[in-house]
Amino acid sequence: QMQLTESGGGLVQAGGSLRLSCTASRRVFSTYAVGWFRQAPGNDREFVAAISWSGGTTDYADSVKGRFTIDRDNANYTVWMQMDNLKPEDTADYYCAADPDRAYGTTSDQHDYDYWGRGTQVIVSS
Secondary structure, eight states: OOOEEEEOOEEEETTOOEEEEEEESSGGGGGSEEEEEEEOTTSOOEEEEEEOTTSSOEEEOTTTTTTEEEEEEGGGTEEEEEEOSOOGGGOEEEEEEEETTOSSSOOOOGGGOOEEOOOEEEEEEO
């Protein structure tokens, strides 16, 4: 079983930045596509960003395009998400997830992801 651990959340003012990290417990993580999802209080969990196992393909929700950047370091089993120009509506718990079955590309469907972290909280004040 693989464990994913998110970190980097916190409280930030609108317009500020945070960098979330997702670190895996097993080397095989480097062969998995990875996604970030978020869930705000009272809302369903939603797709934020994803990256292919090679890092060559990325995808973003329209709401974060141009503000968030996803990247990965396979040598260190880590995926990051740089979040700039944060808005109060970005407030949520953020989760990383790994998809072991995708040889190419990414997916925004949370049902395709088999492994999930416990989340890290992001609060953006206005």
